[in-house]
Amino acid sequence: MKNRTRIFVAAAIVLVAAAAALYFDIIPVGNPTTVTMGAFAGSYWGVPNGNSYKIVDDAIEKFKAGSSAINVEYESGIVYDDYSEWLAERFIEGNAPDVFFVSGSDFNKLASKGALKDLSGFIEGDADFDENAYYPSAYSCGSFNGTQYALPFESAVYLMFVNKTMLANEGIAQPASDWTWDDFYNICKSVTRDTDGDSKTDQYGVSGYTWDEAVTSNGADIFSEDGKSCRLSDERVVEAVEFIEQLEQLNEGYNVTSDSFDVGNVAFQPLMFSEYRAYKPYPLRVKKYSDFEWDCVTMPAGPSGGNISSMDTLLIAMNANTKNERLAWDFMKTLVYDEDIQTELFLYSEGASPLRRVTQSEKAAEILRNDNDVDVSLLDTAMENAKDIPSFAGYSEARELVDTAVRDITDGNSNIKMSLIKWQRDINLRLGQ
């Protein structure tokens, strides 16, 4: 009888131990000197890119230079549009890579599900690594609920594209980098007119400038960090919506699209820095904006804010269940903290390095000057003052709700503040669900 009990207890312990080992994934599988990497082909910024894996390959080579035994593997051929799905598949299948690119929109989703490794320990334990080397907004993109789960690889800020040709024709000076809403409004007002005498307005001030840009440059946060509530009744938001309404009134109901900008009929359009870099050099510049000279400038400052732009950042994160965390961290560091690799962003990609010392470097300035005719100090200022795009789960749905609200308000005649309070209540109910 006693023997039987012993056998049962032993068998139960063995089974539970085996189940726990499986469940908590504590059986070391795979090669301890191999880091797997999740990367994608094409550009994160949605612009044509012919150097898909160049930077990653260079980083791997540099990383491996330290030791011949280590190896980095990645699955090639996944285009960016499929990358989010591919990553989700790897996670639910239980074979996610050790280190992987993660977009701002996927980051919160994965961090909230515990899929990402908390990097605080590595950051604090690594004397070489200084988090202050990054632009604050870029760095905070990788933070979720106060914990750093990812590091910025590449950033791009929104800048205001300016149709230099039109402004020159109108005799208007190029706006300065500290321009305001008033300057912006005045230029828009003076360029909005009929140029060919058919008494129909055919030249407009701005396209694609929405409440989003206005709120950001007026220093407001429309959503709480967890995305559970919005602050439509904030005075700065009210100012922003009023400003949008004013701008729209200039167009007298005409919906100005980016196509109008492309053909040179619009003075301003907010675009990402990556877009600017993609279309500025030959031959693409010929293909897209052929009829006019253009440049970019910081976003106009709202009365309560500053020349603040939104910034999107491509992050690199580590799998929470990685078996080679030390190696993974070293490889991550090569990607995000190595000056040579980060400088390659200006050569082979369209974003900018989130590392201050790289973006401010002479080499970067030279590349930008030669290829894109971009003033690095403008980029540096914009990135320093940038605000990261919210990335909480359901951000795009929440944004659409606010879009609807703002459209409803600007199209109607009701009191803006009162309407915003009403909409805030409605949207908060939806967000809280």
Add this chain to the structure above:
Amino acid sequence: MAVRSDDLRNASIGERGTAPAFALECMRALNFCVVMFLSILMCVSVYGTIHDNSASSFLDGFASIPPAPWKLPLIMLGIYIALMLLIDIKKRNLAEMCVCTAAELALSLWICVLCNFGYTGVLLLCCAEFVRNVKWKKYAAVIISVLFIAYLAADYNLLSGFLNLNSYGAYISYYNAHSRGILLGAVNVFEGINNLLFISFMILLVRGQNLENERIRDMNDRLNSMNTELNEVNAQLSDANVRLGENAKTIAEMTQIEERNRLAREIHDTLGHALTGIVTGLEACMELILIAPEAVKNQLESIADVARQGMTDVRRSVKALRPDTLEKMKLDAAVESMIERISTSTKVKINYDCDVDLSRFSGDEEEIIYRIFQESITNAMRHGKATEIDISVKQHGGMLTIKISDNGIGCDNIKSGFGLYHMRERLEMLRGTLECDGSDGFTVTAHMPVRWE
């Protein structure tokens, strides 16, 4: 001496083969099927999602990254078997009971977590198994309460308010609305069957316990009546004991009287006889001393003879009172030793013929047999002046016959002296008889029943 219901409850109720045990076996089988079905379903959902390239939206439904799908059925199988093993372990004391129950609860909760709290029937199975095995009433209520609270609290909607839990619904979001309805309904049906089985188990258990209690009551009644009978017999026995004690006392008193009589007989036989002779002789001497002083001398010599004889008799009596020879050796050896002694010290010839094993008699028989030999030989020599004595010891049926005859003068008119009377009296106490014949020499025949036949 009542039988406690607790002692017997677990011995019979809920053991294999009984109705509650059958309900429990069904519960085990059902739970096994359900948890394996769910784990395989979840596994299939994940692979299906990957196949359909809808992992991203599928993952949106999860609060945390789910375990790798292929592991789910394996983990589930391992934990379920471990749980069944733990349940089957015999718990010998309270500590083992508590440790095992805690482990069972932990494993059940783990199974619930793996099922994403879509199915929590395993906890109910745990409750049922505990109820079946419970022995310690006091603590049972506490443990049962803990198990039931765990079962009631293990609800997805309740727990997801506090914990970051995945839901069963997230897995089946892979299927279309129609299949989802069926799959959700199926789990509810399983849960319902499990509840029904649990209720059946409890009802059968309670019914079984009632029957058991009745059986125990019957047994107690029977035991009580047996107790009463035993008490009566005990009372009778103690009465008999008292009587036995009294009898023993009487026997002791009688033995004392008998012993006194024996002493009196011996004194009469020896001292009395000699002293009488001496007194009579001395009186004759007193008369003769004046008439014929020469004759007095002869007379005194005769008196001295009588005194000497008396002394011899006294010595013999003392010897007879303390049959040392008999105490020192077995009867057969003692008899042979006595015959040898007489043969060598006197001219008397003794023919001893014995075909009975004398060593098998008990103490009182040995003594009387020895006395018969001793007295008869002494009488033959003293009174009969015999020169030859024949002794035969025979056994016929259950009767021992001792015959001692001599060639002495015999006597026509036998006057039973103290010796013969004593022998007869002793024999009669053992239901024996004594016959004397003085017509041709002197013959003594003693019959005595043999006890050991």
